[in-house]
Amino acid sequence: MSKQINVALIGNPNTGKTSVFNALTGLNQKVGNYPGITVEKKEGICKLPRGVKAHIIDLPGTYSLNASSLDENVVIELLLNKNDKDFPDVAVVVCDVENIKRNLLLFTQIKDLQIPTILAINMADRMAYKGISLDVEYLEEHLGTKIALISTRKKTGITELKELIANYRELSNEPCLSASEIDKPYFDNLQKAFPNQLLYKLWLVITQDVNFGKIDRNAIDAVADFKTKSNTDLKRLQQKETIKRYQFINNVLKEGQTIDLSTAKDLRIKLDRILTHKVWGYVIFGLILLTIFQAIYDWSSIPMDFIDSSFASLSEWTKNAMPAGTFTNLLSEGIIPGIGGIVIFIPQIAFLFLFISVLEESGYMSRVVFLMDRVMRRFGLSGKSVVPLISGTACAIPAIMATRNIESWKERLITILVTPFTTCSARLPVYLIIIALVIPEGRFLGLSYQALTLMLLYLIGFGAAVGSAWLLNKILNIKSKTFFVVEMPNYKLPLFKNVVITVIEKTKAFVFGAGKIILAISIVLWFLASYGPGEDFNNAEAIIAEQYANQDVTEEDLDHHIDSYKLEHSYIGITGRAIEPAIRPLGYDWKIGIALISSFAAREVFVGTLATIYNVGSDEEETIKNRMAGEVNPVLGGPLFNFASGISLMLFYAFAMQCMSTLAIVKKETNSWKWPTYQLVIMTAFAYVVALIAYQLLK
Amino acid sequence: MTLAEIKRGEKGIIVDVSSIHIPLKLLEMGCLPGNSVELVQMAPFADPMYLNINGSHLAIRKETAIHIQIEISK
Numbered sequence: 191m192s193k194q195i196n197v198a199l200i201g202n203p204n205t206g207k208t209s210v211f212n213a214l215t216g217l218n219q220k221v222g223n224y225p226g227i228t229v230e231k232k233e234g235i236c237k238l239p240r241g242v243k244a245h246i247i248d249l250p251g252t253y254s255l256n257a258s259s260l261d262e263n264v265v266i267e268l269l270l271n272k273n274d275k276d277f278p279d280v281a282v283v284v285c286d287v288e289n290i291k292r293n294l295l296l297f298t299q300i301k302d303l304q305i306p307t308i309l310a311i312n313m314a315d316r317m318a319y320k321g322i323s324l325d326v327e328y329l330e331e332h333l334g335t336k337i338a339l340i341s342t343r344k345k346t347g348i349t350e351l352k353e354l355i356a357n358y359r360e361l362s363n364e365p366c367l368s369a370s371e372i373d374k375p376y377f378d379n380l381q382k383a384f385p386n387q388l389l390y391k392l393w394l395v396i397t398q399d400v401n402f403g404k405i406d407r408n409a410i411d412a413v414a415d416f417k418t419k420s421n422t423d424l425k426r427l428q429q430k431e432t433i434k435r436y437q438f439i440n441n442v443l444k445e446g447q448t449i450d451l452s453t454a455k456d457l458r459i460k461l462d463r464i465l466t467h468k469v470w471g472y473v474i475f476g477l478i479l480l481t482i483f484q485a486i487y488d489w490s491s492i493p494m495d496f497i498d499s500s501f502a503s504l505s506e507w508t509k510n511a512m513p514a515g516t517f518t519n520l521l522s523e524g525i526i527p528g529i530g531g532i533v534i535f536i537p538q539i540a541f542l543f544l545f546i547s548v549l550e551e552s553g554y555m556s557r558v559v560f561l562m563d564r565v566m567r568r569f570g571l572s573g574k575s576v577v578p579l580i581s582g583t584a585c586a587i588p589a590i591m592a593t594r595n596i597e598s599w600k601e602r603l604i605t606i607l608v609t610p611f612t613t614c615s616a617r618l619p620v621y622l623i624i625i626a627l628v629i630p631e632g633r634f635l636g637l638s639y640q641a642l643t644l645m646l647l648y649l650i651g652f653g654a655a656v657g658s659a660w661l662l663n664k665i666l667n668i669k670s671k672t673f674f675v676v677e678m679p680n681y682k683l684p685l686f687k688n689v690v691i692t693v694i695e696k697t698k699a700f701v702f703g704a705g706k707i708i709l710a711i712s713i714v715l716w717f718l719a720s721y722g723p724g725e726d727f728n729n730a731e732a733i734i735a736e737q738y739a740n741q742d743v744t745e746e747d748l749d750h751h752i753d754s755y756k757l758e759h760s761y762i763g764i765t766g767r768a769i770e771p772a773i774r775p776l777g778y779d780w781k782i783g784i785a786l787i788s789s790f791a792a793r794e795v796f797v798g799t800l801a802t803i804y805n806v807g808s809d810e811e812e813t814i815k816n817r818m819a820g821e822v823n824p825v826l827g828g829p830l831f832n833f834a835s836g837i838s839l840m841l842f843y844a845f846a847m848q849c850m851s852t853l854a855i856v857k858k859e860t861n862s863w864k865w866p867t868y869q870l871v872i873m874t875a876f877a878y879v880v881a882l883i884a885y886q887l888l889k
Numbered sequence: 890m891t892l893a894e895i896k897r898g899e900k901g902i903i904v905d906v907s908s909i910h911i912p913l914k915l916l917e918m919g920c921l922p923g924n925s926v927e928l929v930q931m932a933p934f935a936d937p938m939y940l941n942i943n944g945s946h947l948a949i950r951k952e953t954a955i956h957i958q959i960e961i962s963k
Contacts, residue, residue, distance in 0.1 A: 254917045292945055295917055422909075429908055432916050458946075459929075466930045466939060560930075560948045563937045573937065573948075597912070673912045673953065678929075678939060678946040 195244045197236075197355055198278035200265060200300065202293050203251030204553070204679035206312045207284040208232075209342035211248040212687055214352070221695055229264050230591075233276075238356040247276055253292070255299040256428060257398055259594050266398065269303055270391055280306045280358035282351070286313040287322050288680060290447065294439045295432070297333070298366045302390040306361035307335055308354050314339035314347060321450040329446040334362040343685060365390070367438045372430040376419070397424055461681055465554070471561050482545045484641050490537035494622075497537075498814065501530030520716055527801040527814070528712025532705050532794065538622070539615045540697045542584050547692040549580070551684035559676050569656050570663025572596050572674060575605040579655060582612035583648065584696070586852045590859055597673040604662045606859055607869060610852050611655035611845065613648045616793040620843045621647055623797055627819055628836030650844050711788050711795055715762060715802045722760035730756045762803070776842065776878070777835030777885040779823065786842075793848045834888035838881040845877035890961070892926065893938075893954040900927045901959035903942075910956040919943035926959055 201207045211219070215234025232248040249268065250261035257263040268274055269281075281300050285293030290311060300307050309329075317323065326337050336354045340347030370377035370389055380396075381389050419427070464470050509522040549555050555577055563573025574596045582589035589609050596602040613621075621644060629643045637645075726733070734752045757763050765787075766780030773783050785799040797814060804817040821830040831839075847853070853866040860866075895901060903924050906916065920926075924943035931938055936951040 253914060256913055256917070258912075258914060289945065291943070292917075292919060425913070426908060428913055429916055432913070433921055436919070436921055462930055462939070466932070468933050556948075560932060560937060560939055563948070563950070564932055564934055673914075674937065674948075674950045675912065675915050675918065675953075676937075676948045677918070678948055680946075 195242060195355065195358065196276055196279045197244045197246045198268065198281045199246060199248045199284055200281055200296065201251060201284035202253055202289060202296065204677060205285050205289065205293065206342060207251060208248060209685055209688055210284050210310060210312060211246060212691055213342045213348050214246055229261050238352050240356065242356050244355055252296065254296055255394055261594055266394065269300065269305065270394060278305060280308060280355060280361065282308045282310050284310045284312060287311055287317050287320060291439055291443060295435050298435050298438065301334065302365045302369060304363045304388065306358050306363060308338060309333065309335050310338045310340055310351055312340055312342060315341040315344045323448050325446045329442065332442045332446065333366060334364050336361060367435065369431050369434060372434055373427055397428055458680055465557050466560055475558060475561065484637060485541060488641065490541055493537040494534055497534045501526060524712050524716030524802055525709065528709055528798045530801065532701060532798060535619045535794065536697060536701060538618055540693050542615055543693045543696045544689065546581055546584055547689050548684050551682065551688060553679040553681045556676055556678050560678065563674065569660040570601065570604050571659050572598065572601040574676065575601065578605050578609050579612050579652065582609045582614060584615050586610045586614050586849065587855050590855050600666060600668040603860065604659050606856055607662060607865060608655040608659045610847055610869060610873065611651050611658065613651040616849065617843050619794045619797045621840055623815060623818065624831065624836045624840055626815055627831045628833050647840060647844060654845060707792050707795065712798055712802050715788065715799055718762040719757055719760050719803055726759040727756060776881045777838050777889065779830055790848050793843060834885050837888055838885035841884050842877045842881035845873055845880055847873035890959060891955045892957040892959050893951050895928045895959065897928050897931065899961055900925060901961045903957060904960050905958040907956040911953065915949065918947055919945045920957065
């Protein structure tokens, strides 16, 4: 059996590292988490020449080995720990032709750790266009490496890169420069105290601010004859080191790289003149958002209607084709409608992830950060909070993880706390079905009322997020340094493959993650709705027969009355009716109450729950929507889902904190139960009050 | 003069960086003495500033820019 080569892909953010990863591994990849932390871990297998296999790991983007965030920390922790099972046999530093210089800083640091390193220069097909030419031989010699000129867009150079990886043993291990010259006596001392350790490794361990799990820096401080330096001195030394590295890099590139600006054609300048314009920049951003919402609503309605009716027929078919019994009922009334309740939202969620990944891949998202920083700062947020707030429209969990690159802790904490207000894709199912029920069709300025309502709900979500951020900024008394550096990457046409992989991965995660919960809850709900305690439930037939004994009713009607009487006296009916007094002022009945309770696990459970409850004991083939439209308000008569109760319900879902996974992630990211508890209590109480006011005003 | 005073279309050279106020990350992105700097675009109220520093395109806030000394090159 041949040994697998461990390969680590390293590089600055926005260098197309993920494109290289996708090109090497294809769909043969796995996305998980690093143990104990929520940093995404991407790994995959790549077949190399001569039957060798490589295990490729795509490390988080970083500008250097001086970590300033949890994500960057992962990179250093791996590179410093030779015993890690993922410790790379060879590192591939990925850069693109335009930012070779900046990536070489990271490159020289990795070389100092004596790890064989390959330099992969992506977008090599754009060199002539950018007026850049490289003397590859010269660079290889002076950087002590092998260079692969690749283009993930044109699919060139990948074979050469694989060849270089397979022959990694031929790479030199020599450092590019001796960084220790920045303070010779200090480094000599350090080496004397730890003669068996690699000097640069020691230096990295000493200078990292972040808390390392596996590396014990106290061991270094504990050695008596070694004098440590103050933090300011260390920082000054780090700066000296950076300057020294750049001197080296500038010297190498002076010979190895020529840039002829006269032949360079830059689309960036032209696009930025419009897209970051004081007025047009904002107008375009608004139009993009509007298009997204209209598209999500209009485009996905066709596959959604199809899925809805298919599941209804499947359920019907199962019931007729299988022998009657408890299992058939469970399948046709519990499981199938439950699964249908989640599958139906795949088109919309896929569209949403598609748009977000295109915005990020194209480089436009950074322009939004730039445009919005000043505005967001007024509310105690950062321009970088825009990314979590926008990706929060897909899911709050990755959004909260995306706050990690916000430098100031206060701005970051506020962003984490308010992000769950943005309308995530899990609210979409609830909104869509209620909008379809209570908002009339018709158009205003070419936009449908229903799409406008949805847009309004998104705006309400953003409004709540920004408003509460403003409040938190006044209330929270946290002093923290505010730094704001954001890279403005070049515009790129998003790679089809990258976008498709992102959409598939995220949709899969959503469907299976949420699907498991929904399926489990559907089954439990079905049992609770199909069985009940005491006389009322068990003797339903007799009781109803007696009630209607003197009336002229068809058998069918009688059955229907029996079924609803049973449901009312089942376990779930009893629970629902117990909480009914609390939700009646909001315009809900006990069935909605059940859906509210079960959707505290995850919002999208709402529709699935209603689907299950309404399905129990019914015979006709019906879509979820039609069933809901047919529900009658037990007190006032008329449809249960009318304008007032619909609006009230949507507002409740807009504000309430109903997602256990989000609470868990907030706990992880803030490292305390305090913040998720506040979120749960305050958001839900606010939601109740707003829904109450809305219903009382509108009814 | 400081980087905060640069106007659109002007080019300059960084002469000094106040090390206490500037994050290491910015230095690593090329904001070092001797390197060139150019203003690409300004957001409303001249903040943040979109710069081209030594070939790196990045945006920083005005409060950071005032700690970077530059000289305008002709």
